[in-house]
Amino acid sequence: DVKVTQSSRYLVKRTGEKVFLECVQDMDHENMFWYRQDPGLGLRLIYFSYDVKMKEKGDIPEGYSVSREKKERFSLILESASTNQTSMYLCASSPHGWISGNTIYFGEGSWLTVV
Amino acid sequence: QQQVKQSPQSLIVQKGGISIINCAYENTAFDYFPWYQQFPGKGPALLIAIRPDVSEKKEGRFTISFNKSAKQFSLHIMDSQPGDSATYFCAASMSSGTASKLTFGTGTRLQVTL
Numbered sequence: 001d002v003k004v005t006q007s008s009r010y011l012v013k014r015t016g017e018k019v020f021l022e023c024v025q026d027m028d029h030e031n032m033f034w035y036r037q038d039p040g041l042g043l044r045l046i047y048f049s050y051d052v053k054m055k056e057k058g059d060i061p062e063g064y065s066v067s068r069e070k071k072e073r074f075s076l077i078l079e080s081a082s083t084n085q086t087s088m089y090l091c092a093s094s095p096h097g098w099i100s101g102n103t104i105y106f107g108e109g110s111w112l113t114v115v
Numbered sequence: 116q117q118q119v120k121q122s123p124q125s126l127i128v129q130k131g132g133i134s135i136i137n138c139a140y141e142n143t144a145f146d147y148f149p150w151y152q153q154f155p156g157k158g159p160a161l162l163i164a165i166r167p168d169v170s171e172k173k174e175g176r177f178t179i180s181f182n183k184s185a186k187q188f189s190l191h192i193m194d195s196q197p198g199d200s201a202t203y204f205c206a207a208s209m210s211s212g213t214a215s216k217l218t219f220g221t222g223t224r225l226q227v228t229l
Binding site for chain 2: 031104109
């Protein structure tokens with residue numbers, strides 16, 4: 001079974017703090033993604049990575065950065081957390097491929113509250 | 116702009132009834148249309164998917180109907196059960212130069228009552 005693990009399920013951070021959300025996958029997938037889920041807005045793509053050290057912006061990258069130093073690990077960084085970044089963050093991975101049709105596997109999510 | 120529009124936002128169906136969720140897309144380059152199911156406290160998981168070269172795909176009680184000319188697709192859940200209560204997301208993707216990624220609808224919260 002594919003496993004995407006998000007180490008922190010619930011976090012409470014203060015405005016202005018630097019926040020790291022960590023994600024690890026165990027299926028040797030090339031592609032990894034960070035989505036944000038908000039009620040009424042669905043899932044929106046923040047950043048994705050198709051290889052180690054490679055990254056591309058998604059639809060809502062402002063206020064976020066990412067790091068992928070190892071194939072299995074993809075980190076989301078909030079440089080200076082703000083209250084409008086309170087949300088659930090979902091990490092996902094998929095096998096190599098730029099051709100559509102690969103199943104994307106999600107972690108269980110990290111609930112972040114910024115106060 | 117929202118490339119995949121999903122309705123309704125919420126749906127209540129009696130046990131044994133048919134649940135229908137609709138989605139519409141704009142970008143004709145999309146060539147893969149999955150549905151994801153999400154239970155509370157869990158991440159979304161692939162439920163069923165279709166490509167635009169077929170008009171219907173059925174897996175057990177779940178059926179996707181696809182209308183390429185109208186750029187619409189829908190999920191039908193036959194004989195809905197309380198265990199089907201979850202949030203459902205339609206999505207679309209296209210082949211890309213780097214990684215194929217999903218664009219999601221806004222989600223439908225389904226409640227199946229006894």
